[in-house]
Amino acid sequence: MCLRRISNNYYNQYKIYFVSNGIDYIDNSNFLVSGSHDEINQLFTINNSVDSINLYIIEKLWDSHVGYTNSISTNNVAVLRDYIFNSTTPHEIGHALGLYHTHEDSNKVKLDGSDCSISGDLICDTPPDPGLNEENVVNCKYVGDSRYNPLVDNLMSYSPCRTKLTNGQVWRIRQTIKNNEVIRKTLNTTHELNFINWKFDKSSSVCLNQSKTFILENIPTDCFVTWKVSDNITIKTSNNSSVEINLNNLNFESYLKAILLIDSRFYTFYLRLNQLEHPLESNLTLESFKSTPIYLGRFTNITARYNSIIDVGQLGYTWEWSVPSSQVIYHSPNYSYIHVSPIGTPSSLYIQVKASNECGCTNWKGKWFKVEPAPDDCIDCPTKGGEIHY
Numbered sequence: 001m002c003l004r005r006i007s008n009n010y011y012n013q014y015k016i017y018f019v020s021n022g023i024d025y026i027d028n029s030n031f032l033v034s035g036s037h038d039e040i041n042q043l044f045t046i047n048n049s050v051d052s053i054n055l056y057i058i059e060k061l062w063d064s065h066v067g068y069t070n071s072i073s074t075n076n077v078a079v080l081r082d083y084i085f086n087s088t089t090p091h092e093i094g095h096a097l098g099l100y101h102t103h104e105d106s107n108k109v110k111l112d113g114s115d116c117s118i119s120g121d122l123i124c125d126t127p128p129d130p131g132l133n134e135e136n137v138v139n140c141k142y143v144g145d146s147r148y149n150p151l152v153d154n155l156m157s158y159s160p161c162r163t164k165l166t167n168g169q170v171w172r173i174r175q176t177i178k179n180n181e182v183i184r185k186t187l188n189t190t191h192e193l194n195f196i197n198w199k200f201d202k203s204s205s206v207c208l209n210q211s212k213t214f215i216l217e218n219i220p221t222d223c224f225v226t227w228k229v230s231d232n233i234t235i236k237t238s239n240n241s242s243v244e245i246n247l248n249n250l251n252f253e254s255y256l257k258a259i260l261l262i263d264s265r266f267y268t269f270y271l272r273l274n275q276l277e278h279p280l281e282s283n284l285t286l287e288s289f290k291s292t293p294i295y296l297g298r299f300t301n302i303t304a305r306y307n308s309i310i311d312v313g314q315l316g317y318t319w320e321w322s323v324p325s326s327q328v329i330y331h332s333p334n335y336s337y338i339h340v341s342p343i344g345t346p347s348s349l350y351i352q353v354k355a356s357n358e359c360g361c362t363n364w365k366g367k368w369f370k371v372e373p374a375p376d377d378c379i380d381c382p383t384k385g386g387e388i389h390y
């Protein structure tokens with residue numbers, strides 16, 4: 001709706017976004033005019049929502065005020081109806097998000113070169129501002145006291161040309177959003193949830209009888225985390241953002257869940273765990289194409305199997321080979337076969353292989369293969385030259 005758009009028009013350029021959390025109507029004309037701090041603070045107790053910045057639209061405030069916040073860093077803002085669509089609303093939102101006026105009283109101290117981080121608006125890239133108005137800002141040019149060189153476009157001034165924030169102001173807003181208890185609660189939680197993600201070493205695999213730590217990143221600071229695991233896993237240690245688990249046996253399904261309690265709602269983050277074992281050479285076998293010898297002048301396929309299975313990437317192993325004096329064609333390191341063509345005329349070749357994964361590595365597994373000339377009438381056997389016969 002329009003109010004959201006008004007603030008977004010000013011703030012989106014700094015990657016700060018507002019979403020509407022609904023509109024209420026307060027059916028009581030007594031609150032149209034607030035004649036004092038007490039009266040406006042009473043209004044701020046009505047239909048107030050802690051998970052939003054509450055913008056109250058009224059008709060009149062005391063003196064000539066056109067907007068009001070009950071403090072710096074607050075979720076309560078009031079703006080006069082006639083000013084709601086100009087820079088007053090984003091200016092008041094600036095106060096709500098932790099910004100002082102650029103002409104904040106002691107700001108003049110900045111002229112003495114005193115520490116800008118503890119005087120004035122507490123921001124170092126806003127120059128001293130004597131207090132801007134329609135007399136000392138003409139056609140968006142400052143024409144007042146020449147000791148000053150204020151920003152006439154700064155949203156937190158009283159300049160008629162205010163539209164912008166400085167980097168320092170944007171930084172202070174981000175600090176407020178991050179650290180202020182009241183403002184943190186107004187964050188759009190579903191948006192915040194997008195930043196939570198799993199972090200782990202190498203992959204989401206776990207090794208049998210080995211421990212591994214999983215971290216959930218970007219959890220909101222005031223959020224409580226409960227960890228849950230499948231039956232075959234035990235939790236060794238945990239805190240509010242990480243968990244160390246041990247895989248005790250292989251199961252149909254292994255998982256890790258983090259259940260987050262945010263603003264009295266539960267959110268579950270599920271991680272399916274790939275189960276791995278330390279590979280053993282006793283499970284490895286080696287064979288040649290159709291159990292033929294390795295033929296001279298041809299590329300013969302040598303295949304390793306793990307538990308009788310040829311790995312074409314699905315088992316997750318990395319395969320390493322040791323082949324004496326031969327031309328060798330390797331494929332993916334995750335594939336368990338190679339093509340071998342002997343150099344010279346050896347009578348046999350001792351070929352070795354080993355498999356490794358995140359859990360560890362087998363010892364070398366070797367096998368002797370006979371080497372022979374290919375039969376003249378060899379049709380269904382490894383082909384000549386570079387052509388590969390599977």
Ligand SMILES: [Zn+2]
Nearest residue numbers: 091092095101
């Ligand atoms: Zn103000």
